[in-house]
Amino acid sequence: MNRPNIVLAITGASGSAYAIRLAQILLGAGYHIHVIVSGAARQVAMQELDVTMPSDDAPTSEWLQFTRTALATGTAERWGFRDWSTDFTGTFSVHGIGDYSAGIASGSFLTGGMVICPCSMGTMSSIACGASTNLVQRSADVHLKERRPLVLVPRETPLSLIALENMTRLSHAGATVLPAMPGFYHQPDCVADLVDFVVARICDHLDVEHSLVRRWGEAE
Numbered sequence: 498m499n500r501p502n503i504v505l506a507i508t509g510a511s512g513s514a515y516a517i518r519l520a521q522i523l524l525g526a527g528y529h530i531h532v533i534v535s536g537a538a539r540q541v542a543m544q545e546l547d548v549t550m551p552s553d554d555a556p557t558s559e560w561l562q563f564t565r566t567a568l569a570t571g572t573a574e575r576w577g578f579r580d581w582s583t584d585f586t587g588t589f590s591v592h593g594i595g596d597y598s599a600g601i602a603s604g605s606f607l608t609g610g611m612v613i614c615p616c617s618m619g620t621m622s623s624i625a626c627g628a629s630t631n632l633v634q635r636s637a638d639v640h641l642k643e644r645r646p647l648v649l650v651p652r653e654t655p656l657s658l659i660a661l662e663n664m665t666r667l668s669h670a671g672a673t674v675l676p677a678m679p680g681f682y683h684q685p686d687c688v689a690d691l692v693d694f695v696v697a698r699i700c701d702h703l704d705v706e707h708s709l710v711r712r713w714g715e716a717e
């Protein structure tokens with residue numbers, strides 16, 4: 498069976514939990530996810546969640562186990578995440594950040610879209626100027642030139658004029674700038690509800706089905 502491909506790049510902005518939760522939902526929905534992790538993203542995950550991400554060349558089984566457990570252990574254990582036992586029908590490839598020979602570095606490799614979650618200001622600025630100096634930036638550039646969905650999930654506050662201009666430029670180029678800014682109108686009970694709010698919006702923009710949060714206007 499050909500599973501739809503989605504690229505999930507994880508960079509070194511705060512919010513590792515968003516990335517892991519998103520990976521759980523994509524795998525639960527049957528996607529093949531192409532994961533790229535920056536060195537800074539590994540540092541942030543260690544700092545925020547007290548977990549060590551597997552190496553890029555670790556077996557897929559280790560990545561699957563990490564994705565299943567990372568929000569159920571360490572710091573996030575007390576954040577109230579549900580659905581640990583979600584069956585993952587999707588599959589994984591993990592690409593080294595310097596591996597330009599990966600399929601996702603080329604426009605001829607078809608994907609349903611790419612998400613950079615969370616997206617550091619550094620990665621955003623490199624994409625905004627077309628630098629393509631690592632696989633995250635190159636794959637993002639490919640998604641822009643091929644006019645495929647590219648969702649950036651920046652996290653920074655306050656925002657400098659440079660960051661604001663980069664976001665504007667990327668939005669003009671066709672990217673969706675979806676800041677990690679959870680709303681509170683759905684009356685969250687816990688950190689997990691705030692994370693799920695943002696992940697739900699990302700899924701909406703990638704056309705991925707989910708039932709993470711009740712939609713505004715939907716009956717209880």
Ligand SMILES: Cc1cc2nc3c(=O)[nH]c(=O)nc-3n(C[C@H](O)[C@H](O)[C@H](O)COP(=O)(O)O)c2cc1C
Nearest residue numbers: 508509510511535537541544617618619620652653
């Ligand atoms: C614990 C921690 C939290 C960070 N939070 C942010 C953040 O919220 N936003 C951001 O743009 N950079 C943040 N940084 C800085 C980036 O990791 C740094 O700029 C890095 O060069 C980004 O590289 P990358 O884009 O290749 O991942 C953080 C770094 C650490 C260690």
